[in-house]
Amino acid sequence: MKYLSTRGGMPPKTFTEILLGGLATDGGLTIPDAYPKLSKEEFAAMRGMNYRELAFEVIRRFADDIPADDLKAILDKTYTAEIFRSDDITPVKTLEPGLHILGLSYGPTLAFKDVAMQLLGNLFEYVLERENAEINILGATSGDTGSAAEYAMRGKKRVKVFMLSPLGRMSPFQTAQMYSLQEANIFNIAVKGVFDDCQDIVKAVSNDLEFKAKYKIGAVNSINWARVTAQIVYYFKAYFAVTKHNGEEVSFSVPSGNFGNVCAGHIARQMGLPIRKLVVATNENDVLDEFFRSGAYRPRAESKHTSSPSMDISKASNFERFVYDLVGRDPAVVKALWQQVDAGGSFDLAKTPYFAQVKNFGMESGSSSHADRLATIRRIYQQYGTMIDTHTADGVKVALEHREAGIPMICLETALPAKFEETIREALGRDPERPAELADLERSPQHYEVMSPDVEAVKAFIVAHCG
Ligand SMILES: *Cc1c(COP(=O)(O)O)cnc(C)c1O
Numbered sequence: 001m002k003y004l005s006t007r008g009g010m011p012p013k014t015f016t017e018i019l020l021g022g023l024a025t026d027g028g029l030t031i032p033d034a035y036p037k038l039s040k041e042e043f044a045a046m047r048g049m050n051y052r053e054l055a056f057e058v059i060r061r062f063a064d065d066i067p068a069d070d071l072k073a074i075l076d077k078t079y080t081a082e083i084f085r086s087d088d089i090t091p092v093k094t095l096e097p098g099l100h101i102l103g104l105s106y107g108p109t110l111a112f113k114d115v116a117m118q119l120l121g122n123l124f125e126y127v128l129e130r131e132n133a134e135i136n137i138l139g140a141t142s143g144d145t146g147s148a149a150e151y152a153m154r155g156k157k158r159v160k161v162f163m164l165s166p167l168g169r170m171s172p173f174q175t176a177q178m179y180s181l182q183e184a185n186i187f188n189i190a191v192k193g194v195f196d197d198c199q200d201i202v203k204a205v206s207n208d209l210e211f212k213a214k215y216k217i218g219a220v221n222s223i224n225w226a227r228v229t230a231q232i233v234y235y236f237k238a239y240f241a242v243t244k245h246n247g248e249e250v251s252f253s254v255p256s257g258n259f260g261n262v263c264a265g266h267i268a269r270q271m272g273l274p275i276r277k278l279v280v281a282t283n284e285n286d287v288l289d290e291f292f293r294s295g296a297y298r299p300r301a302e303s304k305h306t307s308s309p310s311m312d313i314s315k316a317s318n319f320e321r322f323v324y325d326l327v328g329r330d331p332a333v334v335k336a337l338w339q340q341v342d343a344g345g346s347f348d349l350a351k352t353p354y355f356a357q358v359k360n361f362g363m364e365s366g367s368s369s370h371a372d373r374l375a376t377i378r379r380i381y382q383q384y385g386t387m388i389d390t391h392t393a394d395g396v397k398v399a400l401e402h403r404e405a406g407i408p409m410i411c412l413e414t415a416l417p418a419k420f421e422e423t424i425r426e427a428l429g430r431d432p433e434r435p436a437e438l439a440d441l442e443r444s445p446q447h448y449e450v451m452s453p454d455v456e457a458v459k460a461f462i463v464a465h466c467g
Contacts, residue, residue, distance in 0.1 A: 001014075001015065001032050001033065001034075001036075001061070001062060001064050002014070002032070002033045003015065003017075003018050003030045003031065003032055003033070003225070004024075004030070004031055004032075004033055004331075005024030005025070005026050005028035005029070005030060005031070005331065006024070006028040006029045006030075006031050006320050006321060006323075006324040006331060006334045007024070007026045007027060007028030007331050007334055007335040007338065008026070008028070008331025008332065008334075008335060009024070009025065009026030009027075009028065009331075009335075010024040010025045010026055010028070010030070012033070013030070014064075014065040015062060015063040015064065015065050015066065015225075015226075016063075016065050016066065016127050018030045018225055019123060019124070019127055019224075019225075019226055020124065020127065020128075020135060020218055021218075022218070022219045022221065022223060022224070023223065027338075027342070028320065028331070028334065028335070028338070029223055029225075029318070029320050029321050029324075030225045031225075031321055031324055032062065035267060035270040035271055036061040036062070036271055037270075037271060037272055038271055038272045038273075040246075042057075043246055043272060044246055045057075046236060046240065047240050047246060048240070049240075050087065051079050051087070051088065051089040051090065051233070051237055052075050052076055052079045054233055054236050054237055054240075055075045055078075055079055055119075055230075055233045056068075056071065056072055056075050058229075058232050058233045058236060058271075059071065059075065059229055059230065059232075059233065062229045063123075063226075063229070066126075070126065074119070074122045074123060074126055075119070077122055078118050078119045078122050079118075079119075083107060083108065083118060084106045084107055084114075084115075085106040085435070086106065089106070089115075089234075089237070090102060090103055090104050090106075090115065090234040090237050090238070091103045091106070092238055092241040092242060092410070093386065094242075095380070095383075095384045095386060096384070098403075098406075098407070098408050098409065099399075099403070099408075099409055099411075100238070100241075100242050100408060100409070100410045100411065101386065101388070101392070101396075101410075101411050101413050102234065102238045102252075102410050102411065102412050102413060103413050104234060104412055104413055104414060105389075105413055105414065105415050105416045106416075107148075107151075108151040109144065109147040109148050109151050109177060110415060110416040110418060110419050110435070111144045111147075111148060111310070111414060111415040111416075111419065112231075112261065112412070112413070112414040112415065113144055113145060113148035114148050114151065114152070115230060115231065115233075115234065116226070116227035116228075116229075116230035116231050117148040117149055117151070117152040117220065117227065118151075118152050119226065119230045120152055120220060120224065120226055120227060120230070121152030121153050121156055121159075123226055124153070124156065124158075124159055125156045125157060125158065125159065128157070128158040128159065129157070129158065133158065133216070134158045134159070134160075134216055135158065135159055135160075135216050135218040136159075136160045136161075136162060136215055136216050136217055136218065136462065136466055137149065137153065137159065137160065137161045137162065137163075137217075137218050137219060137220055138162045138163075138164075138202055138205060138206070138217050138218070138219065138462070139161070139162070139163050139164065139202060139219060139220065139221065140163075140164045140165070140195065140198035140199040140201070140202045141163055141164070141165050141178075141195075141198070142165070142166065142169070142170065142195040142309060142310075142312070143165075143170050143171065143174040143309060143310060144174070144310045144415070144419075145221070145222070145310075146163045146165055146178055147174060147177045147178045149161060149163065149220045150163060150178055150181055150186050150188075151181075152220075153185065153186070153220075154181055154183040154185070154186055155183045155185065156185065159185060160185045160186075160187065160465070160466065161185065161186050161187065162187045162189060162458075162461070162462055162465075163178065163186075163187065163188055163189065164189045164191050164198035164201060164202060164458070165178065165188065165189070165190055165191065165195075165198060166190075166191055166193055166194050166195050166197065166198055167190040167191060167192050167193070167450060168190075169194065169195070171419070171420070171421070171422070172442050173418070173419055173421065173441065173442070174419065175446075176441045176442045176444060176446065177441065178448075179446035179447060179448045180441065180444035180445065180446055180447075181447070182447065187449065187461075187465060188447060188448035188449065189448070189449050189451055189458065189461065190448045190449065190450045190451070191451055191452070191453050192450065192451070192452050192453060193452075193453040197453040198453075200453075201453060201454075201455050201458050202219075204455045205217065205455060205458060205459060205462075206219070208459075211459060215462055215463065215466050217462075221317070222258040222260040222317055222318060223258075223260075223317050223318055227260060228260055228263055228264050228267070228318065228321075229264075231260065231261055231264030232264045232265075232267050232268045232271070235252065235264065235265050235268035235273060235275070236268060236273060238250075238252070238410050239273055239274070239275075242408045242410060243408070246274070247274060248274065248408075249274045249275070249276040249407055250274070250275060250276065250407065250408045250409075250410055251275065251276045251277035251278070251279065251399075251402070251403075251404070251407050251408070251409050251410070252265050252275060252277070252278055252279065252409075252410050252411075252412060253279040253281055253395045253396070253398055253399030253402070253409060253410070253411045253412065254278065254279065254280060254281060254395060254412050255281050255308070255311060255391040255392060255394045255395040255412060255414045256280045256281060256282055256288055256311065256316070257282075257285075257310060257311035257312070257313040257316065258313055258316050258317045258318050258319075259280075259288065259316040259317070259318040259319045259321075259322065260317075260318045261412065261414070262278055262280050263318045263319075263321050263322055265278045266278060266322055266325070266361065266363075269361070269362060270325070275362055276362060276404075276407055277362050277363075277364050277402060277404075277407075278361075278362050278363050278364070279364050279365065279366065279395075279398055279399055279402045280292055280363060280364070280365040280366075280398075281365070281366055281367070281368065281394045281395040281397070281398035281399070282311060282365070282366075282367045282368075282394070283306045283307075283308045283311045283312070283367065283368055283369075283373075283391075283394050284304050284306050284367065284368075284369060284370075285300070285303050285304055285306065285311060285312050285313055285314065286367040287299060287300060287313070287314070287315060287316060288316055288319070288365060289365040289366060289367040291319075291365075292358060292363055292364065292365035293365060294348075294350060295348055295349040295350030295351075295352075295355040295358075296346065296347075296348040296349075296350060297319070297323075297337075297341070297346055297347055297348070297349075298346035299314055299315030299341060299346065300314040300315070301314065302314055306370065307370050307373055307390050307420070307422075307423045308373060308390040308391040308393070308394050308420075310391055310414070310415065311391055311394065315341070320334060320338060322361075322363075323337065325361070326349075326354050326357055326358065326361065327354050328354075364402050365398070366397070366398035366401050366402065367394075367398070368393070368394045368397040368398060372393075372394075372397045373390050373393045373394060373397070373423065373427070374423070374426060374427040375397075376388075376393040376394075376396050376397040377390070377393045377417075377423075377424065377427040377428065378427050378428065380393070380396060381427075381428055387417045387424065387428070387432055387433070388413065388417060389413070389414075389415040389416055389417040389419060389420050389424075389432075390415075390420050390423050390424075391414045391415050392411065392412070392413045392414055392415065395411045395412055395413075395414070396411045399411045416432070417432035417433075418432045418433065418434040418435070418438070420432075449461065
């Protein structure tokens with residue numbers, strides 16, 4: 001398999017060549033030259049496979065420059081009951097016939113990002129070892145991404161993580177989750193400022209190409225192709241869990257921000273998984289919902305702070321991958337559209353033949369408000385005795401609006417309620433349950449460096465700890 005750029009300006013590369021990188025060299029996103037199509041026989045053989053076997057069947061087609069035995073070993077080490085709390089890895093819970101929750105949040109940080117990030121940690125270690133190289137991951141987080149990255153990279157050889165977070169602005173649980181890590185390769189930098197200050201520093205450091213090369217600065221953000229690949233697997237797992245025969249259709253509802261998760265669903269569908277609808281659910285930050293309803297993609301200047309904070313985005317960084325397929329994989333069209341976006345503008349496909357294609361890709365959408373989230377959390381708890389988190393609630397709310405008779409609807413659970421106690425208390429008047437081993441999390445000693453929002457100071461810190 002060869003990887004190209006959505007904007008057409010990158011020579012073809014292999015999976016491991018794009019693994020450690022971020023954007024394609026021309027500013028686009030990396031994308032396979034064609035999606036693998038499963039034959040009827042191959043698809044039939046997948047029913048009955050466990051998570052690790054399924055992961056191998058899916059991922060080997062994308063990571064075809066990693067020897068099969070090596071990839072198998074990496075997957076066997078990643079998707080274990082020890083790390084994901086059950087051998088199912090992503091268990092399905094049935095609320096009522098035809099309505100399901102796909103549990104993606106049983107990894108170490110209780111959010112779905114662990115599913116992909118845990119694999120990324122092991123892939124990084126493997127490739128860096130093979131190439132005798134090192135990487136220093138620099139990132140900014142408002143909560144979920146940073147902790148998933150740290151838990152995936154903790155203790156890994158040849159990898160250091162420098163994670164910037166806004167001092168005092170994450171939930172006590174999220175703060176404790178990150179800052180309590182003891183590993184010597186994890187550096188938490190608490191910036192006296194807001195998330196945007198953290199992100200600006202990361203951008204400034206990454207734009208210093210000389211510094212970036214000298215100190216081997218890398219990223220693990222949501223555009224990373226391997227993360228998308230890892231997420232394709234659980235669409236298959238869920239499909240087999242809720243159907244009896246191949247050929248039955250199912251729909252998925254996906255709480256969305258940067259469009260990484262639902263992009264994986266789109267690719268599963270392109271590979272031949274019988275997905276009827278992919279329902280894109282947003283919160284008040286509804287750039288994606290607006291696009292799927294109207295054809296206009298209008299990134300906002302700022303995102304709103306909501307009670308489903310991991311979906312608070314002003315533009316959806318993986319969306320370009322979907323648009324590439326939508327416009328018939330024509331990089332010149334994508335390049336022209338993103339010239340407008342990168343200049344701070346927007347585009348509108350409403351009156352183009354492209355927008356009519358959205359239906360053929362099965363995409364629908366909806367959005368939800370804080371009041372909707374509270375009502376949905378209450379309804380699901382009262383009706384089924386199941387507690388869901390605020391992001392999952394956004395997905396369930398929109399799923400119920402798009403459900404069809406006879407078609408199973410699978411709602412992706414992207415975090416556990418324990419991560420968002422405050423809103424759960426507001427909705428239900430009680431605390432969510434926590435996995436027993438995290439009962440005393442906030443009482444663990446915390447390690448972090450407090451810094452001003454100062455690019456030079458952050459660079460100096462990296463230099464001092466990279467020697
Ligand atoms: C990151 C995240 C999302 C959004 O996923 P995308 O892949 O960015 O669309 C939704 N819910 C939770 C809990 C998350 O951490």
